[in-house]
Amino acid sequence: MNGNDAIAARARAVLTPNYRQAPVALVKGEGSRVWDADGKEYLDLICGIAVNALGHCHPAVVRALEEQGRTLWHVSNLFYTPRAVELAEELTRDSFARRVFFCNSGAEANEAMLKLVRKYHADAGHPERCEIVACVNSFHGRTLFALTATGQEKYHHGFEPLVPGVRHVPFGDLAALAQAVGPRTAAFVVEPIQAEAGVLPPPVGYLAAAKKLVHAAGALFCLDEVQTGMGRTCRLWAHEWEGVTPDVMSSAKAIANGFPMGAMLATEEVGNHLTPGSHASTFGGTALASAVALATLREIRAVLPRAAQVAGRLRAGLAAIPGGRVVGVRGRGMLLGVLVRGVKAGDVVNVARERGLLVNAIGDDVVRIAPALVLTDAEADRGISLLAEAIAAAPAAP
Numbered sequence: 001m002n003g004n005d006a007i008a009a010r011a012r013a014v015l016t017p018n019y020r021q022a023p024v025a026l027v028k029g030e031g032s033r034v035w036d037a038d039g040k041e042y043l044d045l046i047c048g049i050a051v052n053a054l055g056h057c058h059p060a061v062v063r064a065l066e067e068q069g070r071t072l073w074h075v076s077n078l079f080y081t082p083r084a085v086e087l088a089e090e091l092t093r094d095s096f097a098r099r100v101f102f103c104n105s106g107a108e109a110n111e112a113m114l115k116l117v118r119k120y121h122a123d124a125g126h127p128e129r130c131e132i133v134a135c136v137n138s139f140h141g142r143t144l145f146a147l148t149a150t151g152q153e154k155y156h157h158g159f160e161p162l163v164p165g166v167r168h169v170p171f172g173d174l175a176a177l178a179q180a181v182g183p184r185t186a187a188f189v190v191e192p193i194q195a196e197a198g199v200l201p202p203p204v205g206y207l208a209a210a211k212k213l214v215h216a217a218g219a220l221f222c223l224d225e226v227q228t229g230m231g232r233t234c235r236l237w238a239h240e241w242e243g244v245t246p247d248v249m250s251s252a253k254a255i256a257n258g259f260p261m262g263a264m265l266a267t268e269e270v271g272n273h274l275t276p277g278s279h280a281s282t283f284g285g286t287a288l289a290s291a292v293a294l295a296t297l298r299e300i301r302a303v304l305p306r307a308a309q310v311a312g313r314l315r316a317g318l319a320a321i322p323g324g325r326v327v328g329v330r331g332r333g334m335l336l337g338v339l340v341r342g343v344k345a346g347d348v349v350n351v352a353r354e355r356g357l358l359v360n361a362i363g364d365d366v367v368r369i370a371p372a373l374v375l376t377d378a379e380a381d382r383g384i385s386l387l388a389e390a391i392a393a394a395p396a397a398p
């Protein structure tokens with residue numbers, strides 16, 4: 001009794017019911033392929049929702065995990081570890097960032113970022129500069145401050161009261177942003193591409209103009225690169241496409257290819273305000289996570305040029321799916337939203353899974369594709385044809 005159905009039944013008996021899980025238990029992965037408890041193989045084009053950037057069980061990452069696992073796991077941040085230092089050096093190389101804080105998830109990285117911007121202004125004698133401006137339909141995670149910054153009310157219900165001092169403006173609307181920022185604003189927080197809103201890129205020039213506007217008002221400019229960063233858009237950070245750098249940025253998801261880790265990166269001026277004792281994380285930047293992340297980062301840098309080629313092929317193939325049910329493809333690099341019409345994205349995802357393809361739905365209209373950066377041409381072609389079949393076979397919906 002260890003097949004998909006048995007594991008699903010046991011899961012429902014012991015786990016909190018907060019996830020809507022597919023009736024599939026995955027037991028093994030290699031590259032862009034995973035296998036379920038009944039031995040069925042899938043092409044994984046969602047990769048842990050943009051987490052396994054190097055695919056499953058990448059040899060260089062496995063080697064780093066095994067070597068560090070035999071050497072040193074964790075010693076607490078009462079001491080330095082060389083791995084964390086090396087990783088921070090690698091992350092800040094060719095970057096706006098000069099200071100790094102390590103944690104364990106995207107929500108924690110955002111929590112650190114939101115706390116830091118308040119502390120920055122408080123230290124400068126302006127504790128009244130405590131307000132956060134974020135975007136409607138944004139997603140920043142589930143801890144209370146990150147959740148409050150998340151501009152989707154459905155995630156707030158039942159958890160009020162939220163953190164005071166957070167307001168939301170429509171994504172892409174500079175006039176609304178200009179109205180919202182003022183002498184009480186600590187920072188504007190925005191995703192370079194609103195992933196959970198349906199893989200929504202900003203209007204051309206929006207981020208650069210937003211940074212200018214926010215700085216002119218004396219506030220900080222923060223980017224949530226939890227999903228878009230670490231090579232997802234075929235540049236290391238999505239903000240590189242926009243010619244704009246943040247004061248503070250969060251990263252997580254792909255940073256250690258599936259080993260839990262998050263990071264907050266900041267300029268020297270801002271980052272130095274996390275003074276001794278002001279913020280901490282027991283597991284943050286532990287030797288094991290840092291070693292895995294270091295191997296991941298080096299490998300991601302190496303595969304980016306090739307990934308950009310495969311991403312181009314993938315995007316063109318998805319956009320050319322016949323039958324009239326695909327009305328557009330948006331996003332960047334290996335973070336793509338396929339816009340569907342006449343079918344429900346959720347139905348497409350279910351039919352695709354039955355046919356051996358893993359993708360994910362955002363709302364009724366968008367199928368998200370976030371493959372491994374090591375996807376091959378052949379795998380891209382197979383993904384396109386499996387998705388085309390699933391879209392054609394999904395029941396018609398008004």
Ligand SMILES: *Cc1c(COP(=O)(O)O)cnc(C)c1O
Nearest residue numbers: 105106107139140141224226227
């Ligand atoms: C996933 C995600 C988060 C939250 O990350 P967790 O690791 O789940 O806490 C925050 N922001 C964005 C943009 C994300 O995609």
